[in-house]
Amino acid sequence: MKETFPGVAEIDGMLATANLLPGERVYDEKLVESEGVEFRLWNPNRSKLSAAILNGLKSLPIKPGSKILYLGAASGTTASHVSDLVGEDGLVLSVEHSKKPMENLFNLSLRRENMIPLFYDANHPLRYAALMEKVDVVYQDVAQKNQAEILEKNAGLYLKEGGFIMLAIKAKSIDSTKKTGEVIAGEIAKLKPSFKILEVINLEPYEKDHVMVVAEKR
Amino acid sequence: MHRVLTPAGEFHIDSKGGLIDFKSIDSDEEVVGLLMTPSAAPTTPEGVLLFLSHQRTLVEETGLKWEDYSEMRRRVALGLCQTYLARAPGDDDLIIEAVATLKDLQKALNLLALRLAQNYTESGVAPAFEGEEVSPEAVVDAGVSHTTNVSEGLSLQIKGLIEYRAGLEEEIGEMMACTAPNLSGLAGPLLGARLISAAGGLGKLAVFPGSRIQVIGAEQAMFRHLKKRGDPPKHGIIFQHPTISKSPWWQRGKIARSLAAKLAIAARIDTFSKEDRSEELRASFMRRYEAVKKSHPSEPRRMKVVRAPKTSKKKGRRRRRKR
Numbered sequence: 001m002k003e004t005f006p007g008v009a010e011i012d013g014m015l016a017t018a019n020l021l022p023g024e025r026v027y028d029e030k031l032v033e034s035e036g037v038e039f040r041l042w043n044p045n046r047s048k049l050s051a052a053i054l055n056g057l058k059s060l061p062i063k064p065g066s067k068i069l070y071l072g073a074a075s076g077t078t079a080s081h082v083s084d085l086v087g088e089d090g091l092v093l094s095v096e097h098s099k100k101p102m103e104n105l106f107n108l109s110l111r112r113e114n115m116i117p118l119f120y121d122a123n124h125p126l127r128y129a130a131l132m133e134k135v136d137v138v139y140q141d142v143a144q145k146n147q148a149e150i151l152e153k154n155a156g157l158y159l160k161e162g163g164f165i166m167l168a169i170k171a172k173s174i175d176s177t178k179k180t181g182e183v184i185a186g187e188i189a190k191l192k193p194s195f196k197i198l199e200v201i202n203l204e205p206y207e208k209d210h211v212m213v214v215a216e217k218r
Numbered sequence: 219m220h221r222v223l224t225p226a227g228e229f230h231i232d233s234k235g236g237l238i239d240f241k242s243i244d245s246d247e248e249v250v251g252l253l254m255t256p257s258a259a260p261t262t263p264e265g266v267l268l269f270l271s272h273q274r275t276l277v278e279e280t281g282l283k284w285e286d287y288s289e290m291r292r293r294v295a296l297g298l299c300q301t302y303l304a305r306a307p308g309d310d311d312l313i314i315e316a317v318a319t320l321k322d323l324q325k326a327l328n329l330l331a332l333r334l335a336q337n338y339t340e341s342g343v344a345p346a347f348e349g350e351e352v353s354p355e356a357v358v359d360a361g362v363s364h365t366t367n368v369s370e371g372l373s374l375q376i377k378g379l380i381e382y383r384a385g386l387e388e389e390i391g392e393m394m395a396c397t398a399p400n401l402s403g404l405a406g407p408l409l410g411a412r413l414i415s416a417a418g419g420l421g422k423l424a425v426f427p428g429s430r431i432q433v434i435g436a437e438q439a440m441f442r443h444l445k446k447r448g449d450p451p452k453h454g455i456i457f458q459h460p461t462i463s464k465s466p467w468w469q470r471g472k473i474a475r476s477l478a479a480k481l482a483i484a485a486r487i488d489t490f491s492k493e494d495r496s497e498e499l500r501a502s503f504m505r506r507y508e509a510v511k512k513s514h515p516s517e518p519r520r521m522k523v524v525r526a527p528k529t530s531k532k533k534g535r536r537r538r539r540k541r
Contacts, residue, residue, distance in 0.1 A: 098396065099306045106299050116295045119302045129266040130223050130253055131295045133273055144392065157266055173395060 001034045004053060005060040007085040008042075009034070015042040015050050017084035020112055026080040040084065044206045047078040048141060048168045051206035058199055061164035061214065062086065067135040069158050070094040071122045071150065072142035075104040076115075082139070083112050090114055093132065097121045125154045134160045141168040148190035155194070155217060163217050165195060171209040180209045187213075194218055220265030225249050225294035226277070226287055231265075235272035240280045246290070250297045309397040310420040316390050317415035323383055330376050331357045337369045354380055400484035403496025404477075404503065409458050413481065416455065424482075424489035431485075432456060432478035456481070461507050468518055469510050476506045 001011050009016045011032060016039035023038070025031060030041040044051040053060065062068060064087045073079040073094035083092045094109070095118045096102045102119050109115040118128045122142060138155050140147065147169070155165055169187050171180040188197060195215035203210040219238060222229045227242035227249075243249050269276065277287045307315075331354040338344040344360040351357075358376050361369060390411050394402035398420055401410035416434045417423035423431070433440050435454030442448040452471035456478060457463055462470050480503045487495055 099303065099308050102299070102303060102306075106296075106303060109299075110296065113292070116292055117299045118295065119299045119306070126261050126263065126266065127256065129261050130225065131291055131298075132266075132270065134270050143396070157263060158270070 005063075007062075007064045007087065008053065008060065009039055011039060011041070015044070015053060016040060017042055017081045018087075020084050020087070020114070024111070026108060027075075027077050040081065042081050047081060048203055048207060048210060048212060049078050049081070049139075049166070051203045052166075052201045052212035054206070055201050055203060057201055057212070057214070059214070061137045061166065062139070063136075065089040066137055067091040067133065068093065069132075069135040069138045069154060071138065071140040071154060072096065073101075073105055073117075074098075074141075075101040076108040078141070079105070079115065080108060080112070083115050086114060088114060091116070091133075091135075093118060093135065095120055095122045095128065122150050122154060125157050129157070132158055134158060135163065136160060137164045137166060139166045143170045143173040145174055147174070148187055151191070152194060159217050161217065164198075165191075165213075165215050165217070167191070167213045167215070168203075169211050169213060170207075171211075184211055191215060220262065220268055222261065222265050222269040223249075223252060224269075224287075225291040226280070226282055229269060229276060229280075231268060231272070231276065233268070235268050235276070237276050237279045242280070246293050246297055249294050250301060253294070253298055254301065308419070309393065310414055313390065313393050313397060313411050314415045314419070316386060316393065317411050320383065320386050320390070323379065323386065327354045327376065327379050327383065328352075330354070330372065330379070334358070334361070334369060334372050334376060337366070337372070341366060341369070343369070398485070398488040399492065399494040400487045400496045400499060401481065403494065404480055404484045404499050405456070405459060409455065412455055412458075413485075420485065420489055424485040426482060426485070428475070428479035428482040431481050432474050465511075466517065469514055472510045472514070473507055476510070477503060 001009050004010050004015065007017065009018065011034055016032065019031065019038045019040045025040070027046065029043060032039050032041060042050040044054050062082060062085055064085065066086045067090060068082055068086060070079050070082060070092055073096045076094065079092055079094045083090075086092060092115045094105060094115060096105055097120060102117065106117050106119075109117040116131065118131060120128045123146070135158050138151065138159050140151050140154075142150060144150065147167070151165060151167055155163070159165070169184055171183040174183050174187060184200075188200065191197065191213065194217065196218055197213065197215045199214040201212045201214075203212060219233075220231050222231065225246075227240055229237065230239040232238055243252070274284055277284055332352060335344075335347040335352050335357045338357070338361050339346050343365055347357065347360075354376055358373050358380070361373055365373065387408065391402070391407040394407040394410050398410055398414065401413065404410075405413065413431065413434060414420050414423055417426060426434075433451050433454045434456070436451035437454075439448070439451035443450045453462055453474040456474055459477060461477065462473050465473055480499050484496065484499055487493060
């Protein structure tokens with residue numbers, strides 16, 4: 001076992017996070033023990049963050065103790081690994097607007113004390129203002145046309161000065177008629193006024209027509 | 219002054235982030251209730267920004283420990299989430315609602331367009347409209363000059379509704395891409411949404427066999443066939459799919475059968491895994507589609523249709539109602 005980033009382990013070429021609730025699985029991931037600690041293997045085909053790390057992400061702003069606003073947490077597959085990663089001192093505020101995935105996420109949040117579920121539309125960040133605090137990172141994976149606008153609104157209200165954003169862009173959900181490269185360049189251009197772009201990672205072969213953007217708040 | 223509602227109570231802060239007043243709320247239930255009625259505390263972006271930048275100090279100034287505040291917030295958030303979950307309609311319910319709205323909207327638009335067309339014709343603004351010219355868009359475009367006040371008002375409303383319809387269709391597209399990416403990719407968002415709506419939910423559509431999906435929307439013809447031995451319908455609302463509606467009649471049944479079978483698979487993936495495999499499904503359907511086009515290129519000689527003679531004597535197919 002070696003550590004790729006603080007909180008992220010690599011075991012036999014596969015990524016893993018130390019299980020916050022030993023013995024419990026969140027989806028169908030494998031549990032492995034290494035040096036007396038139980039790890040959950042982090043499947044890059046199921047999680048874009050894992051895919052980005054495997055594809056050579058240089059710096060990971062999500063660290064043990066970080067506070068994260070996670071927009072589009074879905075059933076909590078990736079969010080659960082983020083919860084492992086930030087650990088007991090960290091916090092994952094996860095926004096999801098769909099009922100079915102939220103049922104999963106809610107149950108997950110009941111078990112994991114560093115997770116707070118927010119059943120809201122990320123388009124209207126003021127609606128969950130009462131439950132918020134300033135965060136270190138806004139992680140977004142929403143597959144909506146106005147995703148740049150959603151990110152801007154949320155980061156404007158809740159991201160600390162000098163905080164980071166991580167944005168998964170799915171080219172097809174923005175414009176399925178244009179070329180992937182064009183769409184992604186267009187989306188990145190929209191971020192530039194408010195964020196300093198640090199990295200753009202292609203998620204092939206794990207996800208088609210996807211990239212992960214890491215940027216810093218100006 | 220800004221008022222900010224939090225899980226612990228309401229903070230009143232000045233424009234520099236200093237605490238003016240704090241009204242604590244003791245029970246979690248009360249906070250949950252207040253947070254569900256957004257009008258209870260007017261939240262402005264400025265107020266939120268100011269509060270959050272001094273949050274820890276403000277909380278501690280009221281005598282609360284930060285840990286206690288965090289714990290309170292977690293309880294309130296979980297309570298809110300649970301209440302919302304119990305009330306929230308499922309994603310497919312939202313799609314069904316949108317499809318029903320779209321259908322009635324279309325009806326209303328056609329009715330209003332017909333009225334406007336008649337107004338224009340009678341007042342000599344435009345010649346009589348015929349056939350497809352009575353579409354709302356065409357009628358609205360026709361009235362540019364010498365329109366009466368009544369017609370101008372109506373035309374404005376129709377324009378508004380046309381815009382609303384476009385927005386609604388786009389919204390259905392987005393909901394479908396999220397909730398049913400495979401159906402949406404294979405059938406197109408609108409047809410996919412209509413299928414979900416006709417079945418009464420995505421979960422229900424997923425347990426339909428392909429043969430049933432093929433004739434959704436052709437119930438009348440189906441039952442006529444079952445009761446009186448008419449021809450079985452080849453397609454219901456899936457007729458709207460361009461591969462069927464643009465094909466000649468002798469290919470339609472075969473294409474409809476294969477499309478319906480793929481749609482059944484798509485609905486099941488959407489219900490049980492949500493993984494987007496629409497491209498793969500589409501490719502495999504298109505292979506079948508091309509094969510049908512190739513193997514049945516020309517119109518077959520029409521066979522003489524032999525129908526069962528209409529007799530008043532029923533051969534025991536219908537049971538007499540018991541008295």
